[in-house]
Amino acid sequence: MEISHILSEAGLRPSPVRILVARAIAGAGRPVSSLELERALETVDRSSITRTLVLFSSKGLVHSVDDGSGSVKYELCRHFGEEHDADLHPHFHCLSCGRTFCLDSEPIPPVALPEGFEASSANYVIKGLCPSCRKK
Ligand SMILES: [Zn+2]
Ligand SMILES: [Zn+2]
Structure with missing residues (x-):
């Protein structure tokens, strides 16, 4: 989908700064x-x-990812506009280069919540070395 189109879908005026970001x-x-x-x-x-x-x-256009590095990362929501925002996937944080990757093909393992709890989001981060850092 075109970026400016996504912005209007979200009810945002597609200003140059918004499009750039x-x-x-x-x-x-x-x-x-x-x-x-x-x-x-x-x-x-x-x-x-x-x-x-x-x-x-606030519009659900980006998700923030807390990879434990102390700086929050942002990614575009891939399922924007869908009724259920199923865009929950694990992330991999490389301890050497500091980059964080999406593990899109893997669902977040289900965690059974105790009685009375209701989840709204989940943050699943695996830490280690990315392929290019492993080669070094
Ligand atoms: Zn790395
Ligand atoms: Zn991601």
């Missing part, structure tokens, strides 16, 4: 931190990036 997240192919976005988008100032990320999150 959404494109940068989509183009990264893995979850990116706001610092990585700042570096990739030199023409956009930090506060605009932060504001845009908050806005995108």
Whole structure:
């Protein structure tokens, strides 16, 4: 789907900054931190990036991924607009290069919750070395 179309679906005016940020997240192919976005988008100032990320999150357009590295990463929701947001997948955080990858093909293992608990999201992160760091 076209980025500007996704933005209008979310009820957002497709401003240049929003399009740039959404494109940068989509183009990264893995979850990116706001610092990585700042570096990739030199023409956009930090506060605009932060504001845009908050806005995108509130609309369900991006998911934040807490990979335990201390900097939250963002990824575009792949199932945006679908009734059930089934976009829950594990992530792999490389301890050497610091990159975080989506493990799309693997579902998050189901955890039976005790009586009375209701889950709204899950964060499943595996840590270790990515293929390029393992080769070193
Ligand atoms: Zn790595
Ligand atoms: Zn992901």
